[in-house]
Every structure is written in C-alpha cells, then in structure tokens.
Amino acid sequence: SQSGCSLFPHSHYWIASKRIVTPQGIISGAVEIKGGSIVSIVKNKDWSGKFKQVVDYGNAVVMPGLIDVHAHLDDPGRAEWEGFPSGTKAAAAGGITTLIDMPLNNFPSTVSTETLKLKIEAAEKSIYVDVGFWGGLVPENAFNATALEALLDAGVHGLKSFMCPSGINDFPMTDARHIKAGLSVLAKYKRPLLVHSEIQSVVESHLETEDGGGDPRSYSTYLKTRPPSWEEAAVRELLTVTKDTRSGGPAEGAHLHVVHLSDASSSLDLIKEAKRRGDSITVETCPHYLAFSAEEIPDGDTRFKCAPPIRDAANKEKLWNALMEGDIDMLSSDHSPTVPELKLLNDGNFLKAWGGISSIQVGNFPFKEK
C-alpha cells in the first residue's frame, strides 16, 4: 500500500541526491513526491534550503526502477526454489520495479490459459513489484494457433522457447518449424518470441552427462561442454526464420529476441548482420556475463553455473563493448534460483549442479563495477 511504502510520514516530500538520473542527463537536485506520485524534479539551485521534508541521499544514485524482462519465479509448484513473495522482494532490493516472469521452472509450466491462471492466482497472494508473464512455446502448442491465440488473449506479453533441453521435463525444446509457426501467430499480436539460443552438438563438445574429460569441480570442464558454437548454431537456425519478420514478410509484426547471449563473437556478428538486413531481432545479455570471467570462477563454486556458460575475460570485454555500442539491446537478470541441495554446494560438481544463477536481488551490480 502507499502508506506502507512511504519513506516519510508525509504525503508531500522531496528525495534529494547529487546524482539523479533523468531523461535529460544526470542532475543534482530533488524529486518532489506528492500523494505517492512524482510531481516534479527540481535542480539544486532551485530548491536548496527551501524545503523541510527532504530525504537526502547525498551521492547515491536516484533513478527510475529497472524493468527485468527475464526472471524465473517458480510459483506455483516449486515455490521452495523461489516464490512470488521472496522473488519480488528480491527484485525490489535490486532496484527492479517491474519483472516479466518466465513460463518454466514453475509447475505446471505456463503453456496454456489454464496454467496461466494458476500463475496469476499464485502471484495474487503477494507481490511487491509489478509482474507480467511470458507464455511457453512448446511442441504441444506450437502448431495449435487457437491455443496460442487464447494464451496471448489472456494477457501474456509474448512467448518463450528453448532450442536445447530446458532442464524442466514439462517444457520440451522446439526447432525452427515450431518457431516459424509461433512467429506467424505472434505477428498478428505484434508481440515477441524469446528464444534460448543454444543447439546441442555432441560432435564438438563433451556432453554434460559425460565426465567432460576433466575434473567436474573445475569450471573449465563445464565450459567445454557448452562451447560458443552451440550459440552460433542456434542463431544461424533462427535467422532462417527471422527473415519472415522483415517488412512485407509473412511474419511482419512478430519479433524475435535472443535471450542471455554469452558468445560475443560469431553469434553476435550474425545478429548484427540480421539487424542490418531488416530482420526484427534484438538480443540481451546478463549481469553475470559482464561481471565475471571463466578464469576466476573458483573450483566447486556452482553458484556460477548457468547456461550458456560464463566465458573467458576476452569475451567479457567484447560483451561490454557491444553493450556500449548498442549492439546488445538490453540487460536481463535470467534470475534462476533453486534450492541449495540442487546446487550441490558441498560436492561442487559443475556437471551435475542446477544451471541457473540467483541474481535479481543485486540488480544492476555490474554498473557499480564499471
């Protein structure tokens, strides 16, 4: 409630800082709040000394709340991994005021109007930030336009699919045919398809189920099981269908969004070329790919296990450059927690631990680093 959120027992007050992020740049001043809404932003020289009801944050940054388009809240079904109350409180702690929840890791997965209803009922119990939902594109619904339309009509912001096993039994992977069919429905709604872009290739890598030929407590062993060529293969396959999204194409109006890119080389180059050709495509990366590099991950510290994996320091620098150049369109958390037992923190086995990083609570931390 408004009173519950208020910093001050006043309905009219100012939040001051030397670094307020505004559309016109970073200013020193104060944000005026009245009745729970921002009514003005005043520069330092216009207000200093004039007002009494001021919370002064000094040099701390005051900025609009972040929107995280990629978070796994596992309610209902696996609320012990992350429920709506804990996940949305964590988001608020990370400076995120809106999150869009992924359709998997909860049980059942959000792939129909019935399962979306269960999600909404679980969320209604208690959320502390704004929440929206993605629906799942899976083989079971991909060729059923009526079912997809019903899901979109029920309010999901778009669809999400995987090009490799998702780690969740009731969320199977899709191929280019499913994705093409999904895009043709999304075109009518002008909504996006988000794709986990990795295609497993046994030839070029050691599969996770094998021992990877090395110490399972060493991050480098895990890294070898998911090479950049997996991401590249997926992006190449996707580009055979994103051409449909060009102006005048059969899926004009649909949009394809590559989630959590880690490979800053060939995969990113392909996405950049597709953008130049007019495909409707965007790409995100995550704070963990920008903050960490494979070389520094301690043996056995499975908190760092995610898919695609965190790559080397040279790749991290390339990701930063791409973000600064605008070739990467946005950041998302890919917050994907589980229970400590499944992270195998005692064994430290990277090949067997759950893949997913719990991070929404630290929100924009790489910017603090830079």
Ligand SMILES: NC(=O)N[C@H]1NC(=O)NC1=O
């Ligand atoms: N199922 C699931 O949360 N998968 C996520 N975890 C991760 O590390 N990458 C993902 O896509």
